[in-house]
Amino acid sequence: MKTVFRTFIPFLFLFISIQICAQNVSLNRVEPPNWWVGMENTELQLLVYGENISQTKPSIHYEGISIKSMSMLENENYLFINLSIAKTTKAGAFDIVFKTKTGKELRYNYELKTKRNRHNPIQTIDGSDVMYLITPDRFANGNPKNDSTEDTLEKVNRSNQDGRHGGDIDGVINHLDYIKELGVTTLWLNPFLENDQPKYSYHGYGISDFYKTDSRFGTNADFINLVDVCHQKEMKVIMDQVFNHCGSGHWWMNDLPSKDWLNQWDTYTRSNFTNIAASDPHASKSDYDLFTKGWFDTNLPDLNLENPFLATYMIQNSIWWIEYAQLDGIRMDTYPYPEKNVMAKWVEEINTEYPNFYIVAETWEAKASSLSYWNNNGVNNDGYKSPVNSVCDYPLYYAMLKAFGNENNIYKIYETLAEDFVYGDAYNNKIFNGNHDVGRLFTLLNDDIDKLKLSMAFTLTSRGIPQLYYGDEILLEGDKPDGQLRKDFPGGWKSDKRNAFTEKGRTPQENGVYNYVSTILNWRKNAIEIHSGKLTHYQPIDNIYVYFRSKNEEKTMVIINNNSKTINKFSLERFKESIQGYSNGTDIITNTYFSSLKSIDLKANSACIIKLSN
The missing domain is CATH 3.20.20.80 (Glycosidases)
Structure with a gap:
């Protein structure tokens, strides 16, 4: 037993020594997983994760790409690589090679794609959208x-x-x-x-x-x-x-x-x-x-x-x-x-x-x-x-x-x-x-x-x-x-x-609201005064709120009667500074035409969205 013990100890030390020198190294992920050429910012930080990955030495051989710096934090399983991507770099793929201390190589195939045009196809979202x-x-x-x-x-x-x-x-x-x-x-x-x-x-x-x-x-x-x-x-x-x-x-x-x-x-x-x-x-x-x-x-x-x-x-x-x-x-x-x-x-x-x-x-x-x-x-x-x-x-x-x-x-x-x-x-x-x-x-x-x-x-x-x-x-x-x-x-x-995505699958009340909302939405697609026109509003009196949206010659008057009673012949005289130059209008919700803009009947708890015209 004594002889066996003596021969086992050196072997154990040798095993531990080999394990220390040859730590397990793995490559689990690189993020972002790809990037683009043509970016205004020519620098890119790669987060690299894998067991003991910070103990490796990364290299890249691709024209226009250089490793600017490398950083590791407290955890040896992370490595942050800062790349410099020259403006002349062409789209393509290349290997990022991670070389361990024992000479083993781990590879990640990285792709650089072409960025979309900087000024064209971005769609602006603004007041014309919903x-x-x-x-x-x-x-x-x-x-x-x-x-x-x-x-x-x-x-x-x-x-x-x-x-x-x-x-x-x-x-x-x-x-x-x-x-x-x-x-x-x-x-x-x-x-x-x-x-x-x-x-x-x-x-x-x-x-x-x-x-x-x-x-x-x-x-x-x-x-x-x-x-x-x-x-x-x-x-x-x-x-x-x-x-x-x-x-x-x-x-x-x-x-x-x-x-x-x-x-x-x-x-x-x-x-x-x-x-x-x-x-x-x-x-x-x-x-x-x-x-x-x-x-x-x-x-x-x-x-x-x-x-x-x-x-x-x-x-x-x-x-x-x-x-x-x-x-x-x-x-x-x-x-x-x-x-x-x-x-x-x-x-x-x-x-x-x-x-x-x-x-x-x-x-x-x-x-x-x-x-x-x-x-x-x-x-x-x-x-x-x-x-x-x-x-x-x-x-x-x-x-x-x-x-x-x-x-x-x-x-x-x-x-x-x-x-x-x-x-x-x-x-x-x-x-x-x-x-x-x-x-x-x-x-x-x-x-x-x-x-x-x-x-x-x-x-x-x-x-x-x-x-x-x-x-x-x-x-x-x-x-x-x-x-x-x-x-x-x-x-x-x-x-x-039931299927409320269809008219048949909705109740009459649901269809009433759906049609109401849809009518306004589809009208406003072309109503430039609603998209970006000036808002002019008048202090509410008797819980009735009136405001106008105007741009160039386009103008819409909105009247919200927030009362539970009908108001007959509601006078528009107070709003003449905003109505001036327009003689008639059409309520886009009910498609009602108003040949005069002197007064209007307001139903209880209702809104009129009146497109004004000459």
Whole structure:
């Protein structure tokens, strides 16, 4: 036994020595997975992940490509390679070779494609457009085969209001004709990227892979197909992106590049969700830190964009999707929460590559004064200048609820619009009467169809870029919890008892609202005064609100009677300064012709949208 023991010890030492010298090395992923020549920014950061990958020496032999620098953080399984791509570099593929200390070579074939024309085919999103917001899991199931997939944890369970219901990208494609016929021009999907969470993953905001479409929605190719079909139908596509947090199931969560990749606390700490802390000149540091660095939820780790490698990663990911999918715009979730200087840099870098690219920031602010921090022409008092060109107009949303809801006071809209002077460009604000985070419009307006119609008439004729929420045009109901206000669209599943995508599948009331909304939407496509015309409004008297939209010779008068009684022979004398030069008009909703503009009969709780003419 003694002899055996003596001979075993040297062998053991030799084995350990060999293992130390020849550590296992693997190459699992490179992100971005590809890039483009012709970019204005000639630098590219590659995140490389694999076991002990930082112990390798990478090399590239391709004309116009050089490795500018390499960086590793605390975790040896990550390597950040900074490339320089010369303006003369041609599109093509090349190997990135990672050589280990033992001479072993790992290869990644990297492709550089040709960037689309810088000034041409970007489609501008502006007041001529109307967005249609869809929660993909709840809209339509086009491919039942991907309802549950092997590579994701949560399986389909349509009986669970918080579960996966099976809606997907194919379902959206299958109903694009419905969306186009409704009259909207632009599609916005809640995030479709992978959310590999054990539960409550359907909403899309817990991303586990920033470069991969969730397999229960389809593939990256399916999303590209959706964009292509939309463009063929002369529709635009906005992508919902998230910089503030990822999902707890993200692939890097079990092996973070560094401790400061996330905003981490000694114990779980939730954000205070106090948006005004970002603009409050008197905010304490602790309140501000809690707002920007606290987590949204236990399953939504807060990303630390003060880490420059992560900031670059996220900015490049956003640009990658713009180019890869030929996007027309981006809606950025929770815009005020991440480090605001990084967010400003993100906007600027996108605008460098794609001038005038449409970006709308989710800015949940109830007051125009706070919201204007993110949309003004100058520098804020703290020295911060926001380059965002569109914000979510929550002040106007809340004013609409007060106008057409329980308060029944349309003056709230008038006084809110009177504060437009605080904005850089209020006409570029995204206005809406519903979305995936608030109760259904029909429910919040006490199931009053007339009031819902008034809300639609105002949203689609006021200043700004309108956005509608799927199903509000057919009176879908629901309030918190979220699963109730994100109900399935009737007819999106083969087992549904009716198909509300068709006229026959809708009730008379639903068809009445659908036709009302569709009439306004399809008319406004060619109404340039509504797209970008000046808004002139008059102080409401007796809960009647009158305003005009005018551009060049085109002018439309909107009268909203927010009363439960009919007003006969409502005099238009008070508005003669806006009517001057026009002698007649046609109500585009009812197609009623008015040969005189002296007075008009107003039905109870009704809107007149009168195109003026000579």
